[in-house]
Amino acid sequence: MIYLDNSATTYPKPLAVRRRMAEALERYGANPGRGGFRMSMDTAQAVYAVRQKAAALFNAEGPECVSFQPSCTQALNIVIQSLKRGDHVLVTDLEHNAVLRPLKAMEVEGVSFTVVPVTPCDNDATLDAFRRAIRENTRMFICTHASNVWGIRVPVERLAALAHVYGAEICVDCAQSGGVIPLDVTAGGIDYLCCAGHKGLYGTMGTGMLITKQGEKLRSLIQGGTGTLALQLEQPRDMPEYLESGTQNVPGILALGAGIDFVRAHGEDNLRQREMRHVRRVYDAFSRMQHVELYTPAPDMQYFAPVLGFNVRGMQSEAVGEVLAKRDIAVRCGFHCAPFAHRKMGTADDVHGGAVRVSPGAFTTDAQITELIRTVSALRAGTTAEKMHRQK
Numbered sequence: 001m002i003y004l005d006n007s008a009t010t011y012p013k014p015l016a017v018r019r020r021m022a023e024a025l026e027r028y029g030a031n032p033g034r035g036g037f038r039m040s041m042d043t044a045q046a047v048y049a050v051r052q053k054a055a056a057l058f059n060a061e062g063p064e065c066v067s068f069q070p071s072c073t074q075a076l077n078i079v080i081q082s083l084k085r086g087d088h089v090l091v092t093d094l095e096h097n098a099v100l101r102p103l104k105a106m107e108v109e110g111v112s113f114t115v116v117p118v119t120p121c122d123n124d125a126t127l128d129a130f131r132r133a134i135r136e137n138t139r140m141f142i143c144t145h146a147s148n149v150w151g152i153r154v155p156v157e158r159l160a161a162l163a164h165v166y167g168a169e170i171c172v173d174c175a176q177s178g179g180v181i182p183l184d185v186t187a188g189g190i191d192y193l194c195c196a197g198h199k200g201l202y203g204t205m206g207t208g209m210l211i212t213k214q215g216e217k218l219r220s221l222i223q224g225g226t227g228t229l230a231l232q233l234e235q236p237r238d239m240p241e242y243l244e245s246g247t248q249n250v251p252g253i254l255a256l257g258a259g260i261d262f263v264r265a266h267g268e269d270n271l272r273q274r275e276m277r278h279v280r281r282v283y284d285a286f287s288r289m290q291h292v293e294l295y296t297p298a299p300d301m302q303y304f305a306p307v308l309g310f311n312v313r314g315m316q317s318e319a320v321g322e323v324l325a326k327r328d329i330a331v332r333c334g335f336h337c338a339p340f341a342h343r344k345m346g347t348a349d350d351v352h353g354g355a356v357r358v359s360p361g362a363f364t365t366d367a368q369i370t371e372l373i374r375t376v377s378a379l380r381a382g383t384t385a386e387k388m389h390r391q392k
Contacts, residue, residue: 085110
């Protein structure tokens with residue numbers, strides 16, 4: 001299979017990640033921090049080591065700033081559900097429903113939000129749009145670092161500086177950028193960083209992180225056992241235990257640590273350059289095909305992540321995906337849980353049915369990209385999956 005759906009989850013996982021997860025089931029089977037025996041203590045130390053790796057990768061002030069979550073979505077929900085009545089939030093018009101739906105739900109709690117347009121390849125225009133949208137009660141910017149549909153990067157460091165000038169905070173969704181685009185939470189002034197473990201960090205599904213030095217300000221979504229202050233009925237406020245009630249996903253966390261090692265060994269810049277080269281090659285080829293619709297300027301390193309959305313004229317995105325699937329090419333079609341991103345480009349309609357998304361990963365080869373280009377080149381309006389399959 002030619003796997004080009006790495007924006008959803010990276011595949012395959014590095015061998016070291018798979019081995020570490022298997023090792024966790026064998027050697028680290030005890031509950032971390034809940035027992036004084038050797039396996040429990042070893043497990044706690046192994047988990048802590050991953051916390052240290054994550055803090056180093058994103059330059060957090062310390063490992064206690066890293067809380068492990070079951071997903072980036074849950075990390076975002078913790079931040080969003082900590083907003084208070086009367087708070088106003090600014091978000092981009094590229095956000096995922098992991099941001100938009102929790103914010104919509106918080107409207108009944110008296111929280112309001114404004115959607116601000118991002119101008120591709122013009123960070124000054126994006127900053128100006130945010131500046132104009134600020135109100136007296138604006139308390140937070142919540143911004144994706146890179147669009148999961150179009151690959152458009154958002155200047156989150158500059159937005160962080162702007163937010164702080166007006167007494168607001170910033171929460172960054174780096175589900176698409178973690179492990180791909182370096183982000184320094186300390187130097188960049190990022191108050192809350194929400195990250196998926198199973199995408200660019202090459203961990204497994206069921207892992208995510210919330211990185212912040214002020215977690216005690218947040219509202220814990222769940223309360224329960226932390227292994228500390230067990231006689232106290234109130235939830236302990238010390239980080240990271242405050243946001244990590246219940247038994248941790250030890251195999252997933254240790255596999256995530258191996259994924260972080262993989263990223264650091266290969267280098268975020270090297271991985272991004274390789275993936276961007278694939279995306280640029282696809283873009284350049286598609287730009288010469290009259291039957292292919294592209295929606296952004298040519299992607300480059302400064303303004304884009306290695307994600308490309310496109311359509312074939314006269315075909316809905318799902319139909320294109322069906323054709324590609326017949327050729328064992330895996331892409332993501334539809335609306336990608338990002339309604340405003342599709343409205344922005346005019347693809348949120350029945351004609352397009354969203355877009356086809358291509359997202360290479362560390363293991364994508366030139367030959368696989370050649371096959372994608374060849375298959376899309378052979379498509380014309382009215383082509384059916386059955387016809388293409390017969391031609392195979």
